[in-house]
Amino acid sequence: MKAIDQTTIVFSSRSANEGFARACAACFAAQLDPTLDEVADIKTAVSEAVTNAIVHAYPDRLGRVTLRLRLLEGNQLEMQVKDAGVGIPDIEQARTPLFTTGSEERSGMGFTIMESFMDALKVRSEPGKGTTVTMRKRIARRAGGAR
Amino acid sequence: MPITVSRQPEGATIALAGEIDHHGARAMMAQLEDAIASTLPLRLTLDLSGVTFMDSSGIAVLMRALRQMQQLGGSLRVTAIPLQARRVLDAAGVGRLITLE
Numbered sequence A: 001m002k003a004i005d006q007t008t009i010v011f012s013s014r015s016a017n018e019g020f021a022r023a024c025a026a027c028f029a030a031q032l033d034p035t036l037d038e039v040a041d042i043k044t045a046v047s048e049a050v051t052n053a054i055v056h057a058y059p060d061r062l063g064r065v066t067l068r069l070r071l072l073e074g075n076q077l078e079m080q081v082k083d084a085g086v087g088i089p090d091i092e093q094a095r096t097p098l099f100t101t102g103s104e105e106r107s108g109m110g111f112t113i114m115e116s117f118m119d120a121l122k123v124r125s126e127p128g129k130g131t132t133v134t135m136r137k138r139i140a141r142r143a144g145g146a147r
Numbered sequence B: 001m002p003i004t005v006s007r008q009p010e011g012a013t014i015a016l017a018g019e020i021d022h023h024g025a026r027a028m029m030a031q032l033e034d035a036i037a038s039t040l041p042l043r044l045t046l047d048l049s050g051v052t053f054m055d056s057s058g059i060a061v062l063m064r065a066l067r068q069m070q071q072l073g074g075s076l077r078v079t080a081i082p083l084q085a086r087r088v089l090d091a092a093g094v095g096r097l098i099t100l101e
Ligand SMILES: Nc1ncnc2c1ncn2[C@@H]1O[C@H](COP(=O)(O)OP(=O)(O)O)[C@@H](O)[C@H]1O
Pocket: A048, A052, A053, A056, A057, A058, A083, A085, A086, A087, A088, A094, A095, A099, A100, A101, A102, A106, A107, A108, A109, A110, A111, A112, A131, B056
């Protein structure tokens, strides 16, 4: 699908960048005139995907995380989070609620939350090569809103 | 990441504030654990009114508090949950395990 607007942000897998990624996604989405609830959905979903890249993709080193934000036809926001980390051996299992390979500090609910806050979620991964998570959400056009 | 403890005769209320993500969760878990261990409440209320953002890392924080309270033989409830945090907890079905008010 053709992008009407697009931006790419590359940052290192430091946990301080979780808040940075949320702010970037919210700012980019502002052109869609989202409601506060929609902004909260966007921030929550991107936070989960970026946290996974930071926690799971690079368990014992710093790596590169790429966040690509696109505005698609039909008032859709696409957020893609890409890492070049360890990859996911079994994507279906990883997406199962409560499944985690993490410590006590994880809940295993990240993918479940991304799914419920976005309209669509696609996960591609290759062990040893990395993971790409792509999410889409349609932002309702609001009556009277000039675009 | 600030937490505020207030004691009542029948228990304690701990207010969590700020953004609860993976970046801040570890420090918050440690603070919360210390606060519970030093007040030893029979009934613990976690007040989330000051939480401006929470993702699934916050679920782990609440689950840790629940386990600690269970070990003490006490109870946990979570109150004043802002809408964004509420939707995260609902999506994860946390209400089946923890009393959310
Ligand atoms: N970017 C990633 N790289 C490697 N593994 C990942 C990645 N994202 C998710 N995973 C795997 O999928 C599991 C489930 O992820 P998630 O639902 O977010 O739960 P949690 O992060 O709490 O473990 C993780 O425990 C991990 O094994």
